[in-house]
Amino acid sequence: xxxxxxxxxxxxxxxxxxxxxxxxxxxxxxxxxxxxxxxxxxxxxxxxxxxxxxxxxxxxxxxxxxxxxxxxxxxxxxxxxxxxxxxxxxxxxxxxxxxxxxxxxxxxxxx
Amino acid sequence: xxxxxxxxxxxxxxxxxxxxxxxxxxxxxxxxxxxxxxxxxxxxxxxxxxxxxxxxxxxxxxxxxxxxxxxxxxxxxxxxxxxxxxxxxxxxxxxxxxxxxxxxxxxxxxxxxx
Numbered sequence: 001x002x003x004x005x006x007x008x009x010x011x012x013x014x015x016x017x018x019x020x021x022x023x024x025x026x027x028x029x030x031x032x033x034x035x036x037x038x039x040x041x042x043x044x045x046x047x048x049x050x051x052x053x054x055x056x057x058x059x060x061x062x063x064x065x066x067x068x069x070x071x072x073x074x075x076x077x078x079x080x081x082x083x084x085x086x087x088x089x090x091x092x093x094x095x096x097x098x099x100x101x102x103x104x105x106x107x108x109x110x111x
Numbered sequence: 112x113x114x115x116x117x118x119x120x121x122x123x124x125x126x127x128x129x130x131x132x133x134x135x136x137x138x139x140x141x142x143x144x145x146x147x148x149x150x151x152x153x154x155x156x157x158x159x160x161x162x163x164x165x166x167x168x169x170x171x172x173x174x175x176x177x178x179x180x181x182x183x184x185x186x187x188x189x190x191x192x193x194x195x196x197x198x199x200x201x202x203x204x205x206x207x208x209x210x211x212x213x214x215x216x217x218x219x220x221x222x223x224x225x
Contacts (some may be wrong), residue, residue: 017134028170034213036214041218043219044154044204046213048185049195075217087153091214097142097212098162099206099214100156101154101156102153103152103154104152104153106155
């Protein structure tokens with residue numbers, strides 16, 4: 001079973017702090033690792049993604065760190081804002097282009 | 112429309128009744144997913160269609176659940192003899208099978224079984 005394990009299940013951060021969400025995958029054939037953001041009442045939407053040939057990708061306050069040898073990747077949200085409060089999902093793409101999602105992390109940023 | 116469309120947006124049904132949930136993917140997208148999301152929970156994979164390949168049904172929780180995709184486009188998720196534990200938001204997503212595969216999600220169908 002190809003799995004993506006995500007942690008923590010929930011996270012509370014103060015405004016201005018750093019939010020860190022971690023994911024681990026099993027299949028070394030995975031070749032694309034996106035993060036999705038979901039607000040209440042909405043479907044998840046792509047936030048940022050990385051390929052395994054780089055160790056880090058940054059877009060604004062959002063950074064993905066990728067450790068190929070450990071089969072782990074993480075999302076860092078710098079200067080976290082209350083508007084970042086949402087559920088975040090990591091995912092990995094397999095050989096048949098199927099995306100496998102983690103269970104999600106509920107992030108709450110307190111003002 | 113430009114996005115993934117799901118209907119109905121809300122469905123209330125009586126226990127034991129059958130329901131059909133519809134998903135219109137983005138035109139040209141060959142991959143289509145169904146997920147279930149219970150209140151405050153993560154995404155539970157149900158089924159994956161990719162082009163003309165046999166669907167990956169490994170996530171369907173019981174034989175009461177089935178899905179089909181006609182003509183490689185519209186998909187219908189059917190739940191027979193609904194139970195209260197089927198109450199959840201059912202999300203559909205579609206994507207291409209090339210490049211950096213972004214999955215576009217619909218708004219979901221909120222199913223309530225009473």
